[in-house]
Amino acid sequence: MTQKKWYKIVTQPFLTLKNKTFSKLYFAQLSSLFGDAFTWLGIALLAYEIKPENAAAILASALTLRVTAYIIFSPFAGILSDRLDRKKILLVSQIARMVTVCVLPFVYQEWQLYALIFILNIFAAFFTPTYRAIIPQIVDKKVYREANGLSMATFQLLSVFGPALAGIVAVWLGARQIFFINSISLVMAIILIASTPKIALQVNSPVGFKTKSKTWLQIAEGVKLLFSNKIVRFALTMEFVSAIAGAMVLVNTVSYVKTTLQLDDKHYGWVMATFGIGAAITAFLLGSLDKTKTRSISLISGVLLIGVAICFANFVNVNGLLVLWVVAGMGQTLADLPSETLIGENIESEHQGKVYGSHFAFSHLWWAIAYPVAGYLGTQFPDKNFLYGGLITLILAGILIIKFKIISKKMK
Template identity: 50%
Template structure:
């Protein structure tokens, strides 16, 4: 597979339109999270790790509570309507973030924002196969979507950090609001007939059917050993990744006494590494189970994060790029494995369940990062890296008899 192979999916005009809608909203969302990180430092200073960890934990809590139901809804209701409604709701919420005056307001808006995020994402992923005429492009479309998510979800905050110097952290939220408007217009242009699923809401057994579908999606997710191992490795990655997302801003602005610009460059390095890995993962590991890629990626994350506290800023940039490579190597295989091993008609359920479970891992990682950032200041990255390494060894021992490791 060539590095440009995923771009072939853009030859599908309807997918290209959906992909552009998602790309624009992700770029705005990246700006929002850099704004939240800077607000956390504005409200808490050296206690920013506590505020940011709480905010990010609320984010994934919304995903955990609503993610599986969102996946079921994506299989049952008009996906176009879901995406437009959630985009409009998110537009109003992120615009409100520009005017928060207290931490509790920040927490409430973040939780609401990510309820709607939880409903948008499974609908978007479930739409991809409906808009692909050449089924050979399906894996390319998933790869491109995930690579873009990595690029704009991690590289985006770096760009936004530089932008914040000119505009201020609060004005960044206005850019995000505009992005959701543009995204909604692009989704609106996709023919509704292609994205409509049967509406079962009037059924008296809807609640029972919903629960059954959630259970089915989870069973399919854990029944397949390679998918199960990939999901466990995502827990490993979440422990290390949470350290980077929660404690980098406090380390750079508090410990190293640098500015928003340097924070932006650090997150940019992380995003560059993640993007390179997203586009090269299939080249580096062509095996059926992707286990080598998963293990190598987790090792890269553990080593890079462990050294974060003891190196100067320039070396930190290199380490964060390596960590970005590892983050993508641990996250990309799950999406491809689901696409290749789960029947098409059940993928909405499984993607929804995967969305919820993978974010449960981050709900574990964020509080750990917050606690180490507060009570183990100066060693938070070392502790996070060692914990990552320990979990990797544990899951490797657990899984080696189940799949070909």
Template identity: 25%
Template structure:
């Protein structure tokens, strides 16, 4: 009966349908942009790095601001405008003739994308009752990771079958369809029934409120630091993975694509598993995830000279990495959804989006520097050791953090449907 009630939640199903199409559109767009830059605009390795940075940097600045907007205005309308903005920027990519134009358009795409995530997470909490919130967050994560697996593959097929420009038009159609679906969502319930003092609060003060809320919740703050550190170290490795693969004798060129796919499959498996279990200790998940990720990361440099067996183990290591990262990321998302009131969720998710993106960018930049200084193999080994140390450190504060944990749910009662 409970499962039936979950799937009959029309508002939630509408939101998840829009997210599915939007997530596929995101991965189609990334692949199309990279293909356009590499094969038609002759981008160098440095150009490709700048291209990815141009997508990531706006999120750091706009993440908290997007969270404030998600708490002050109708989230349905914010998501709708975000999808319309992404539709227009994707179509504009068809007319790009210089790399700098692609940088500008990708930055604009990032700005619109940063508006979508806090509003989507806030709307997800608003539309879901407390009993089904963990399941809803897990399904949302499954959607994102399934898109990560099938989006690039579908994009590759489309690029081979039609022109790159045709892929951009198809991608724009996906974002437009997502916008149309969003129009079927109800307006924000808490904004229809309340006029809170936060409406008169300055934007800067509202951004601070998001960080202050996390600071006052030790478990939430611990989860944020763990997630950011794991992302930072993971991006150091990810940014140099192709260099490590290139150093292996006889490594097939498509190995990087296989590693990306199985990483997404590992995280998908974790999302399905976690969604079916009740989480009694978030910090145990953080510890297990960080330690498994550290072991897999530290082992991959030693698999290159083992022939076919080594290649198979190398791919399997990336599957473990994806699954292990899911043990940190997905419980943390569930923790945020269950501990943050719906009228604060935008600001908190915006702050989290900004912090995690900053950690990713620092990891990308630090990976190249570290590999140049000590070599790529030793860099992977050090990253693995740091991740294991982070997991064990998280365990040290477990009793204190969880003893002071509190979940704020009073403000949700009138907002959930």
């Protein structure tokens, strides 16, 4: 590949920022995600402050509440994004998150922390599907994949470097004060959204759009559309397989690094950083590299990469793990990212809101299933947990790939 072509691939995602509406929404998302890193680090410190001996259980419960809020409320968010003023949904959800974050520094009891985390993620469940439903409507179809890749790469990079920066700031400001950093970032996001013309966010979803169908019927229709499209269904099921492998990485890496390899927190941080960096680089380049209609090359290679990578993790030292986790991060993105772009390309515009809401719910349901599986393998088979998790991933992937090919042949 020539240097000129590589330059085009690398710079093309940034060209999407020439679209003023997308640019404002992208930087609003960037500001919001930046603040979220501070909030979750603050929650971890707050959990330890409230009950040091039970901090891990509190954090596990917090993550469960987060996923639960997404699963319950994101389908409703998808329906509302097709019915109501999308700008109002984005503004109200961000304002509510800002208020909730500002209350967190004054929490001193466990139940208060749980309640605020649940509320915080209810509004996150409304913001994200609405944001995702807007992007394919405002970005030219030729660069939609690049725009989506830029958003996902930003998310991955902030998930790696955001907590590190938050940790430095926490030393300076203190555990409770860092929540106000997120509130400031949310204010910046609110300003960007407020400055965006309402009509620009309402493309293909006119304000005041009404439907005679009840909300639960609309949710059912969103689920039906999500699973009835063969291409989108395959991508979603591959997401489930990659979630099992991804959960193995997130749940069991810390024990392997600190217990098996007898290393410290610094090494654990570096290992997880390589996972995030691999995911971010792949997200950034994927839209420009894979132009196929079904994205099956990305989906299949992604699941195989992360499955093979974790299979060998029990048998390497920290240097080997660094390499494997870069590959695993690449595989995670290759398997997860196509679903959103495929919805934008294969679902009719008037139905995309409800379908994005359903996808957001199911993609988090996959992780809610995968986390206990990873926890069980980690506790029952500590010496070969990654090997067994990788084999499960590869076996499931093989079954789905064979099934997908059979269905494809029948449809020809």
